[in-house]
Amino acid sequence: MLNFDFYNPTRVAFGEGTIARLDELVPADARVLVLYGGGSAERNGTLAEVEAALGQRSVQRFGGIEPNPSYETLMKAVEQIRREGLDFLLAVGGGSVIDGTKFVAAAVGHAGDPWEILQTRGKSVSSALPLGCVLTLPATGSEMNCASVVTRRSLNAKIGFFSRHVFPRFSVLDPVKTYTLPPRQIANGVVDAFVHVAEQYLTYPVNAAVQDRYAESLLQTLIEVGPQALATPQDYDVRANLMWAATQALSGPVGAGVPQDWATHMIGHEITALHGLDHAQTLAIVLPALLAERRAPKRAKLLQYAARVWNIRDGDEDARIDAAIARTREFFESLGVRTRLSDYGIGAEALDALVAQLEAHGMTAIGEHRDLDLATSRRILEACL
Ligand code: NZQ
Numbered sequence: 001m002l003n004f005d006f007y008n009p010t011r012v013a014f015g016e017g018t019i020a021r022l023d024e025l026v027p028a029d030a031r032v033l034v035l036y037g038g039g040s041a042e043r044n045g046t047l048a049e050v051e052a053a054l055g056q057r058s059v060q061r062f063g064g065i066e067p068n069p070s071y072e073t074l075m076k077a078v079e080q081i082r083r084e085g086l087d088f089l090l091a092v093g094g095g096s097v098i099d100g101t102k103f104v105a106a107a108v109g110h111a112g113d114p115w116e117i118l119q120t121r122g123k124s125v126s127s128a129l130p131l132g133c134v135l136t137l138p139a140t141g142s143e144m145n146c147a148s149v150v151t152r153r154s155l156n157a158k159i160g161f162f163s164r165h166v167f168p169r170f171s172v173l174d175p176v177k178t179y180t181l182p183p184r185q186i187a188n189g190v191v192d193a194f195v196h197v198a199e200q201y202l203t204y205p206v207n208a209a210v211q212d213r214y215a216e217s218l219l220q221t222l223i224e225v226g227p228q229a230l231a232t233p234q235d236y237d238v239r240a241n242l243m244w245a246a247t248q249a250l251s252g253p254v255g256a257g258v259p260q261d262w263a264t265h266m267i268g269h270e271i272t273a274l275h276g277l278d279h280a281q282t283l284a285i286v287l288p289a290l291l292a293e294r295r296a297p298k299r300a301k302l303l304q305y306a307a308r309v310w311n312i313r314d315g316d317e318d319a320r321i322d323a324a325i326a327r328t329r330e331f332f333e334s335l336g337v338r339t340r341l342s343d344y345g346i347g348a349e350a351l352d353a354l355v356a357q358l359e360a361h362g363m364t365a366i367g368e369h370r371d372l373d374l375a376t377s378r379r380i381l382e383a384c385l
């Protein structure tokens with residue numbers, strides 16, 4: 001029986017030219033810190049457009065937030081905010097910049113060691129500076145959710161936290177700002193969004209007709225527009241549909257009140273932490289292997305997925321499930337995202353350390369039934385080789 005609490009306070013300004021709306025979205029008396037990444041927003045003019053829209057407000061910059069944002073870098077932004085008395089954060093970038101900004105927002109006023117925010121997965125967050133986003137990379141959904149993933153390089157730890165306090169106040173989504181993305185990042189975004197939906201959908205049936213059909217429509221949209229975004233990179237309609245699909249994939253409606261299985265993400269985070277693969281590359285590797293390993297508990301939804309998403313309706317049940325998993329893998333590969341650890345030079349010798357990382361981070365009973373233990377994670381990783 002469905003029973004849930006749905007909350008999402010993020011206002012979205014979507015469309016070409018919407019950066020100009022910052023003037024109305026950011027409080028007039030705000031002392032703003034604009035946070036960005038390694039320079040793409042500077043090179044392609046997005047940053048200048050943002051600063052023009054902020055007009056006469058007091059504005060400072062903080063650049064250099066890395067992909068898989070590091071605790072060490074983010075703490076420098078925390079120092080700048082405290083030193084300069086800034087009171088509004090504006091993230092300009094992809095998931096890493098937005099996640100990093102969420103952590104900074106929570107850390108500025110945190111009494112005690114800010115690492116506690118990650119250690120408690122956000123439970124220790126009681127307030128945060130207000131933040132807004134200008135999204136340049138459709139992928140994570142961070143622009144409309146309250147999650148953040150931060151890496152502490154010195155500990156090889158990539159950990160997520162959640163807090164209602166870090167929901168963006170608003171997000172500006174201008175598809176034109178994604179035109180400069182390299183193919184690798186476009187493909188990564190499609191895979192990440194696809195896996196977000198899959199992890200909220202491929203569990204077991206709970207009669208959530210709306211959530212199921214919404215998940216299926218997002219998956220079908222991604223299957224359609226993903227290749228188009230690579231083939232015709234300056235097509236506004238394609239980029240707009242991709243951007244909204246990625247945002248919706250992880251902003252709440254698909255997962256409202258349904259069982260969720262974040263095991264692919266948890267295993268993937270350890271691969272990034274130890275081997276530096278892009279987030280989406282890890283997901284493309286793990287998801288097909290995980291679905292094959294977990295075909296028994298996921299059987300009914302895998303059959304539904306096969307029929308409704310891939311139109312696979314003939315043959316015996318196991319053959320349909322095999323075909324759906326194969327189509328999933330082919331889809332990722334068709335986008336140019338390789339799906340085997342060996343494609344990235346990682347062999348069997350790496351598995352002990354990956355399993356030890358899962359154990360160190362408490363990932364010993366994951367999945368929708370909390371029964372995916374370390375032995376199962378190892379079997380999944382072996383199937384990823
Ligand atoms: O750093 P710059 O120079 O800006 O370049 C970035 C970066 O190198 C580049 N880029 C972004 N927009 C661009 C652009 N290049 C050209 N033109 C543009 N318009 O793309 C590269 C990757 O950026 P990044 O932000 O790292 O990618 P993504 O959006 O995929 O974010 C990945 C991070 O988000 C976390 C991941 O773990 C990873 O750390 N996730 C966050 C989630 C959340 N908050 O809900 C959920 C996800 O599952 C995910 O875990």
Ligand code: ZN
Binds near residue numbers: 196265279
């Ligand atoms: Zn993800």
